[in-house]
Amino acid sequence: MEVTIESRNDVTILRLDGKFIAGRDGSLFRRKVQELIDSGSRKLLFDFSGVPYIDSTGLGFLAVSRAAALKAGAGLVLASVGERVMRVLDEVNLSGLFVIAEDEDRGIARLEKAA
Numbered sequence: 001m002e003v004t005i006e007s008r009n010d011v012t013i014l015r016l017d018g019k020f021i022a023g024r025d026g027s028l029f030r031r032k033v034q035e036l037i038d039s040g041s042r043k044l045l046f047d048f049s050g051v052p053y054i055d056s057t058g059l060g061f062l063a064v065s066r067a068a069a070l071k072a073g074a075g076l077v078l079a080s081v082g083e084r085v086m087r088v089l090d091e092v093n094l095s096g097l098f099v100i101a102e103d104e105d106r107g108i109a110r111l112e113k114a115a
Contacts, residue, residue: 001051003029005036011108012041017050020058020085033065042074043111047104049080054088066097075099075114079107 001018014033020026036044046065054062062078069076079101081089089095099114101107 001029003032005032008108011043011045011111012036013045013047013104015047015050020051020054020061022055022057026057026061030061030064034068037068037072037074042072044069044074044076045104045107045111046076046078047080047107048078048082048085049104051085052082054085056092059088059092059094062098063094075111077101077107077110079104 001016001020004015004017006013006015014036016029033044044065046062066076068074077099080103081100086095086100089098089100099107099110101110
């Protein structure tokens with residue numbers, strides 16, 4: 001998986017592209033999220049528009065990212081989650097733990113409103 005990081009106003013957008021599965025990508029992703037939080041990012045948006053699949057390891061990294069964000073007082077939104085990924089989140093009862101927005105603009109609005 002590739003991760004591209006952008007900023008839009010005070011929102012840090014992590015654009016994910018590829019399958020979110022076990023391997024070195026997960027630890028790299030977790031480390032990058034922690035670095036962003038440590039550097040002061042308090043509004044994080046994960047753009048899932050390029051993610052066709054997520055496995056249990058990917059779900060674990062999402063849970064760790066959520067915990068790190070909560071601990072730091074940061075907001076975290078998942079945006080543009082595809083049907084297949086959403087089905088996996090629902091099956092393991094994780095969808096209720098995340099703020100999920102239909103698209104990037106709505107995700108940013110949710111983060112702005114929460115601040």
